[in-house]
Amino acid sequence: MSNLPYPPDFQIDYHADLQAQRVERAFAQLDPGDVLATVEAQLAQESDPAKNPLFPLINFLLDRQTAVDGARFYDAWRALVVAAIERCLTEALSQGED
Numbered sequence: 001m002s003n004l005p006y007p008p009d010f011q012i013d014y015h016a017d018l019q020a021q022r023v024e025r026a027f028a029q030l031d032p033g034d035v036l037a038t039v040e041a042q043l044a045q046e047s048d049p050a051k052n053p054l055f056p057l058i059n060f061l062l063d064r065q066t067a068v069d070g071a072r073f074y075d076a077w078r079a080l081v082v083a084a085i086e087r088c089l090t091e092a093l094s095q096g097e098d
Helices: 014-028 032-045 055-061 070-094
Strands: none
Touching: 014 070, 032 070, 055 070
């Protein structure tokens, strides 16, 4: 039997592996409709219409601004969706749905 040297930080964290698998399963089970409902609920809580990601597009279509920055438009929506996914994932994990 050989005696292989292992680095001092060589430890397998089984709990972290199990948690990662649990998160993966919960993520795979997320329903797009639930994520969309979470985004809509978040938007409904915002009282200032200028903070809604659709505001620049609406202004553009109403001829009140000359252009919409597509990257900023995408980034605003992406941030909302990512936050909603994280919220749904946290809720699923707290309910033990994995």
